[in-house]
């Protein structure tokens with residue numbers, strides 16, 4: 509095998525060079541020619557479609573099996589860790605409850621903060637210090 513490679517090195521090298529140049533040329537042509545590009549893309553799409561069509565039943569069976577397996581595994585995991593999931597959900601709920609009450613408290617404090625409130629210079633109602641318009645009379649501040 510090695511002898512063969514050495515003896516025919518020139519020929520092999522030439523063939524490799526031609527193949528490389530043809531590939532390179534094809535890439536250049538497809539970059540500059542939308543027709544060639546779209547023909548190649550059309551061919552690829554047709555090939556993909558044919559492969560999918562030929563293996564339609566297999567693919568359908570396969571995805572059905574995968575879906576069944578996924579559901580089974582998920583069910584198995586939930587069954588085996590039911591108590592853990594239950595505790596987790598309870599803890600999550602209590603965390604959200606605490607967070608909600610914290611947010612509500614912060615909002616209440618924020619609204620009652622007198623330094624962030626001012627009076628409208630037209631109607632005299634209390635409004636946010638940074639608001640551009642009065643929400644009572646609508647005039648620009």
Ligand SMILES: [Zn+2]
Pocket residue numbers: 628629630631632633642643644645646647
């Ligand atoms: Zn006003």
